[in-house]
Amino acid sequence: MNWSPDKTQVKSWNEWDTLRHVIVGKADDCHIPPEEPALDAKVPEDSDMRGQWGRRPQETIDRANELLDTFTDTLRKRGIRVDRPTPTDFSKPVTTPDFHTDSQFGCMPPRDVLLTVGHEILEATMSYRCRWFEYLCYRPLMQQYWEEDPNFRHEAAPKPRLTDADYHDDYLSEAIGIEKRLQWTAEKHFVTTEEEPLFDAADVLRFGKDLIVQHGFTTNLKGIEWLRRHFPDHRVRAVNFPGDPYPIHIDATFTPLRPGLILNNPNRRLPDEQRDYFKKNDWEIVDAAQPAHNTPPPLCYSSTWLSMNVLVLDLKTVCVEASEVYQMEQMEKLGMEVIPVELRDAYAFGGGLHCCTADVYRDGDCEDYFP
Ligand code: ARG
Structure with a gap:
């Protein structure tokens, strides 16, 4: 069935077919959460964020929202349906039988939480305590899609316990140093242990029948195995990027643009033995252009490589x-x-144009690009 704006349908199999319906995040009430193991391991050692936490300054929230609203308008003007999440009160602490955190994170970016595969939207386990309840911001939309689209499958992965057993101690020391981090990444020794399945949705890229998943800080091998069993009709492939000292979320590292073409971060090159799979199927992997900035904006978790965190609207x-x-x-x-979209002042809220969105509907079917 073709897409029509007055009928809700959930379907998206890849990152490039024509986008019709998408969720764009909101910056309201975003917090820099207090220290916790997985998050600390990710904050760059020279970052202005070390040791800081609390609600983000109001003027930065307002500015980020202005940019996210303008991006929403740009997409709507092109006929794309855009929905927005419902922020909860992120200043509220979270206590479960297994952990406590004094505040939450926000509802940016949606890509980290929601994984759309075909007619299904799957809520990821998440791997930070401060993001454990983030799915609640999307529940009003999930509920609505479920009411309106009889083919929509709303799924949630098993909530993890996130006890201290989920995190490696040696990642918790103050100064590890980039050299050690790169060695650990190369050895696939990450901050998360194999205590239980963990994954963030933004570690997954959808290539039709193939799901390409980054094994790193936010997704462990059990998380990848969980995805494999959950999507039995897919091939689930783990990838690694040894040049990344803070490997979380694949979308500033590996960016498919259309069938046969992927941009790869030149500092985080896919190892040769993992390239073969793409090469054999005539996929070209090209180095992404250099970022225009030497440093990320203030209070930002991400690197300057959000430059390659692009949102593909259709094949052209x-x-x-x-x-x-x-x-x-x-x-x-x-x-x-190219449609230029101003977003840099919202980077601090968790990412770029791909991160701050989550697919609801793209044209096209589930194809096998690696026959
Ligand atoms: N790890 C990436 C970097 O700093 C940022 C990825 C952000 N992506 C996301 N979906 N939140 O280069």
């Missing part, structure tokens, strides 16, 4: 952050029409 059109001149230029050379 891509949204790129407006200040990322080199990335825009590369896209044009690759034959894409």
Whole structure:
């Protein structure tokens, strides 16, 4: 059935077919959460965020929301349906029988929480305590889709316990140093243990029948195995990027643009033995252009490589952050029409244009790109 704006349908099998319906996050009430193991391991050692926590300054929240609202308008003007989450009170502490955290995170970015595969939207386990309840912000939408689309499967992965047994102690020391971190990443020694299945949705890229999943800080091998058993009709492939000292969320590292073409972060190259799978099936992996900035904006978790965190609207059109001149230029050379979207002042809230969205509907069916 074709998509129509007056009928809710959930379906998306990949990152590139024509986008019709999407969720865009909100910055309301976002907090920098207090210290906790998995999050601390991710905060860069030279970051201005170390040791800071609390509600983000109101003017930064307002500015991020202004940009997210403008992005929403841009998509709507192109005929794309855009829904927004319902923020909860993130200042509230969370206590379960297994852990306590003094505040939560926010409802940015949706890509981390919601994994759309075909007619299903799966709520990820998550791996930070402060993000354990983030799915609640999307429940009003999930409920609505469930009421309106009889084919929609709303699923939630088993909530993890997130006790201290989920995290490796040696990642908790103050100064580990980049060299040690790179060695650990190469050895696939990450902050999360194999205590129980853990994954964030943003570690997964959808290539039709293949799900490509980054094994790193936020997704462990049991999480990948859980996805494999949950999606028995898919091939689930684990990938690693040894050059990344803080490996979380694949979408500033590996960016498929269309069938046969992937941008790879040149500092985090996919190892040769893992490239073969793509090569054999005629996929080209090209180095992404350099970011336009030398440093991330203030109070930001992510690296400058959010430059390659783009949202593909269809096989010829891509949204790129407006200040990322080199990335825009590369896209044009690759034959894409670029829509510049200003978002840099919202990066601190958890990411770029791909991160701050979650697919609800794209045209196309589940294809096998690796026959
Ligand atoms: N780890 C990435 C980097 O700093 C950021 C990825 C953000 N993605 C996301 N879905 N939140 O380069």
